[in-house]
Amino acid sequence: MGHPPPMLVRPDGTVQVLDGSDLLLGVRPGTRRSESRLILEPGTTLVLYTDGLVERRAGGLRAGIHRL
Incomplete structure (x- = not known):
């Protein structure tokens, strides 16, 4: 999978997982x-993280991304 997908946290609190599948x-x-390209509205936060933040032995990577 490479790096986990970046996420956007919008000012209203909604989260969008960004698509991307290029090789590292x-x-x-x-x-x-x-x-x-993506135009971000003011107050939007771009979240970049490593799999070490979300991956656990007891659960897969996708479950960790969902928790995040």
């Missing part, structure tokens, strides 16, 4: 990557 940078030089 530096893993295979020359790999084509996609670009995307």
Whole structure:
């Protein structure tokens, strides 16, 4: 899976999990990557985190992302 997906926390408290499936940078030089843009409204927080924050032995990565 690579890095877990970034999340947006909107000013009203709703959370949006952002899609993205490109290979990690530096893993295979020359790999084509996609670009995307997203305009953030004032007060929106972009959350970037590692799998170490959400992954546990007792539960999978997806369950940890859901908890977050």
